[in-house]
Amino acid sequence: MFAGPELHWEGIYGHYCDVPVRPDNYDDEIQVKRHYEWTRAAMDKVRAGKVPYLWHRVLAVVAAMASSRTGSVRVLDFGGAVGSGYVHLLGTLPKHVAIDYRVVDLEKMCVAGRQLFGADARITFHTALPDDDRSPDIIYLNSVLQYVEDYRGLLTKLASIQADFILCTRLAAGDILTYATKQINLANKTLAYWFLNRSEVIGVLTGAGYSLVYEDLDDQEFNQNNFPEMYRIGRMRVMLFRRSDGMAQV
Numbered sequence: 496m497f498a499g500p501e502l503h504w505e506g507i508y509g510h511y512c513d514v515p516v517r518p519d520n521y522d523d524e525i526q527v528k529r530h531y532e533w534t535r536a537a538m539d540k541v542r543a544g545k546v547p548y549l550w551h552r553v554l555a556v557v558a559a560m561a562s563s564r565t566g567s568v569r570v571l572d573f574g575g576a577v578g579s580g581y582v583h584l585l586g587t588l589p590k591h592v593a594i595d596y597r598v599v600d601l602e603k604m605c606v607a608g609r610q611l612f613g614a615d616a617r618i619t620f621h622t623a624l625p626d627d628d629r630s631p632d633i634i635y636l637n638s639v640l641q642y643v644e645d646y647r648g649l650l651t652k653l654a655s656i657q658a659d660f661i662l663c664t665r666l667a668a669g670d671i672l673t674y675a676t677k678q679i680n681l682a683n684k685t686l687a688y689w690f691l692n693r694s695e696v697i698g699v700l701t702g703a704g705y706s707l708v709y710e711d712l713d714d715q716e717f718n719q720n721n722f723p724e725m726y727r728i729g730r731m732r733v734m735l736f737r738r739s740d741g742m743a744q745v
Contacts, residue, residue, distance in 0.1 A: 517684060549579055549583045554635055554637070573599045580637065597620075599621050599625075602622050632660065634658040640696075651699060661700060667688070667731060671726055673689065675687055704739055710735070
C-alpha cells in the first residue's frame with residue numbers, strides 16, 4: 496500500500512548531527528497525546544474482548560513462541576512510547592501467559608504511560624535501560640533506531656543484555672549507503688533521521704553474537720520520489736535476530 500504523495504523526508508546529509516532540527520525532541524504535547532489516545536482506544540477494545548488493530552503483529556508472534564514453553568514472556572521495548580506493544584500482547588496472547596513488559600522512552604511518554612496503566616504491575620516505564628540481572632526474552636525496537644544518533648552503540652549495548660531475540664520493525668534500512676535526512680511530516684518540528692545500510696545493522700548484531708533468522712518488508716510504502724533512486728528504500732524493514740550461542744529457547 497503506497498502511503499500517498501506526502502513527503503516525509505527532505506535532504507541528504509553525511510551525519511545525523513549535520514541535520515538542522517527544530518526542536519529536536521519527539522515527546523512534545525502533540526505526540527504524547529496522539530500515542531496516548533490510540534493506545535487507550537486499543538486498550539478499550541481489549542477490555543471489550545476484541546483484538547486491537549496495531550502494528551505489533553511480529554512482536555506478538557515472537558512473544559507467543561517465546562512463551563510457549565514457560566507460560567511467560569519478558570519484553571524490553573526500547574522506544575515503546577506509552578505501551579501500545581503491551582496492549583497488542585494483551586489482546587492476542589492466551590490469557591494465562593504472564594507478561595513482564597518494560598518500556599524505555601522519553602520522560603513525557605513515560606509519564607503518560609504510567610497514567611494510562613495505573614497500578615498494572617505487568618508494565619513499567621523507564622527513561623534509561625533498567626539495571627536488572629534478568630535478561631528479557633525479547634528486545635523490541637519499533638521505528639526507533641533511525642532516531643538514535645549512535646545507533647551502532649545502542650545495538651551493541653542492547654545486545655550485551657543477552658535477550659534471546661532482538662526484533663527491529665519499521666526499520667528504515669535497505670541496500671543503500673547509510674545517510675541522514677530531515678523528517679518533515681510532524682507538526683511544528685523537524686527531526687534528524689537515519690536511513691541505514693541493512694548489512695551494517697546485520698554486521699553489528701552478528702558481531703555481538705546474534706544471527707538474522709527472519710527478514711521481511713513492511714506493508715506501507717513511503718514516498719521518496721524527492722530522493723535520487725540510489726537513496727530510496729521503498730518499504731521499511733522487519734528484522735528478527737536470535738542469540739546465536741544456542742541458549743535461546745522457543
